[in-house]
Amino acid sequence: MSRTLAVVGAGTKAVAVAAKAAELRDMGVEAPDVVAVEKTGVAANWQADGGWTDGQHRLGTSPEKDVGFPYRSNLVPRRNAELDERMTRHSWQQYLISTGQFAEWVDRGRPAPTHRRWSQYLRWVAGNIDMSVVTGEVQSISVDTGADGHRWQLHTADQTVEADGLMITGPGQPERSILPGNPRVLSIAQFWHRAAQHELISAERVAVIGGGETAASMLNELFRHRVSTITVISPQVTLFTRGEGYFENALFSDPTGWTSLTMAERRDALMRTDRGVFSARVQDALLADDRIRHLRGRVAHAVARDGRIRLTLSTIKGGESLETVHGFDLVIDGSGADALWFVPLLAQDALDVLELGLGGPLTGESLQEAIGDDLALTDVSPKLFLPGLAGLTQGPGFPNLSCLGLLSDRILGADLSGAPHSSTSRRGHEHQPIR
Template sequence: MKHRDVELLAIGAGPANLALAVALEELAPGGLATGSLVIEQAGTVAWQPGMLLPEAQSQVSFLKDLVTLRNPCSRFSFVNYLHAVGRLSEFINVGSLWPYRIEISDYLAWVADSLSRVRLEYNRRCTAVEPLRDAEGALTGWLTRLADGSTIRSRYLVMGIGRDVHVPEAFAALPARRVVHSTRYVQRIAELPKGVPYRVAVIGGGQSAAEMFDAVQRDLPGCQPTLVMRSIGLKTYENSKFTNELYFPSAVDAFFGARQEARRQILDEMHITNYSGLNPATLDKLYHALYLDRLTGKGRLRVVTMHDVTSAREDSDEVVLELTDRRTGETEELRCDLVLLGTGFVRAMPGLVRGLAGALGLEDVSVNRTYRLAVPGPATAACYLQGVNEATHGIADSLLSMQAVRAWEITADILADRAEGGPRSLAAVPSQAVAVPVPAN
């Protein structure tokens, strides 16, 4: 077993913590940046690797990269990446604000490789985080345990691990070889033999489900896909310029300071801007594919709306899904060979955060305006949560829109904390903050 100390440990090398690493290099190039470590459980940096489909585009402008909204002159910008790899002229000529998803992923890997002060280590899977206290009970740091048995002690901890994958209960008993969540689509489909006439059920009515419904027709050429959703049909995102202003970093202050009922209204009305919708190009492509399928009489494609999957079981060499019509209550069976889940992520705090909350004796998880976890008693250490604070910081919290400015705010808070020194209490939760209950494990 190995143990080491760092001043700041960031868990996860996704966009959130890469933006933080860049902010540390640019704003705190001395002791804090060189004393910081980012760990990533995978062997490389990739953005949504399970859905790196050839034609998929980002839904966010390239200007909302890891740095531009904080520092437009940064060498870590997406524009500088394009220049470095010799593709700037071609990208300009395409005339789009929205890069391909594979470009964003490559950009993130380029940023990771370009870090010169903050260290980044791969194949480091975190299994638990424990608080460290001195003899008087003051919180002094964090002990992070890794899967290889090693430990890392840090004064500052930043968790940018994303939310846990959501597998609906109806599918929990199915064998893993039968079920593919969207986060593993590319890897799992590549393992399957191509010429088999698979019957494929795709579950969900959002962008991920629609993309898999489209992609599987190419990836498994002889398949017969059925798209099953609870909604009345596929819908486009609501993306007016007025609602898009709620994705501005400047909108966070107004949301954080709003009353609970106002927050709920905003999140409810903004739901269709990010969830359960499709970009217009995907929607148009799917509709044309369905039209041609009907026109030619192939009957290969099927879309089932307003149905719940109420049970799923394996029967001999196939999967049997029970579908319940939300309009009539009647049920029917859908027999298939493979289930693709576009069911998103669990809305609760990730398991690693819940485990830390339990170790701290917290009944709920609360963060302040600068994303700092509220802990009881005096403390000379701090933990920050990235990408899981939609309830307190708004609809854009988990998206690329927020990365650059949020990294700036967290870095500034840490620098201020280091300058102040000495213990202080973080138990008091700001009156505007939301306490998120910690469910039992």
């Protein structure tokens, strides 16, 4: 019986999984039908219309870490090399060769592509495999308990998509901000819309909330605007640089041994390499711009007063909570992606299924700790894949673009028959290939 895997969003992860599933079927190997439900288009978040970029900034990850990377498939015994060879047909280099850009890219020193160019690559892959995309915005997610077992139901305004497994991707809603509707507070989407329209910001004191790569890309853009000072607000003690040496990068490409680390060691590695850190390229730019300042704290309150935005920052000093107030002419809320953005979409029956499997209330912590080696929640049926939350238990590369080929292996090797797997029985075992 053919199974269906639905994906919320037609982004990089959806394209990677769909491409490998297509190659498996061409090899005569059973693989689920992958259906992406997308409100805009394939790779929309990498273009200006998606609200997360103006499309002109550079990809932070090497483009060679494409939909097949690291090309070490473990799905089909004795045929994995063939599967890897097939996936090279969808590689970044093959895209450049097919579009007549390879020689120029090499001669220019293999530069990081713009976000827009990366989206064009992903659309090229999706076109090659005739990727199935249902146009529509998911408004709610429920569980159907029919005679054929539990299945996910994704409801859009016009139709319902049913699936045996569900993967949720994407960073959430870029339209949110701490003071919606106030012209002196810009959401991520509003900021990038102005940048895409080449509308320069003119202000004395500007604040950027957030210490991760979303905020970093905004700072990179703000360098060319007419602003006197730029204050970065983040809870970290300073603006840390992301580790980009071999040993740090290897953690992302190959998580072998990750599960042998203690939870404390994993959290420490994530904080040093992935969360709340800027890339070395952006840090170099910050060093050359004396307009940049850093304020430590979390925004506890925001209010518009006397033509300015006053932010109340909360910090912990000496074990006590301290609040300070700071005024700015413009605030850009770049606090970043919300890994739990999908929770409001879950109908009560879906929430019941998740809480039953988790053995308690649904929280960010409980979701992260319950993700198994197939990147789905253990003890939950039907399967719910949450690669964006899999960093803690499975490795730091899964939430981003660092090991898309391994991500697709894990997901396509999962059992979508509807039988939940015990987290205790799975712990300590390697991912099983398709038989």
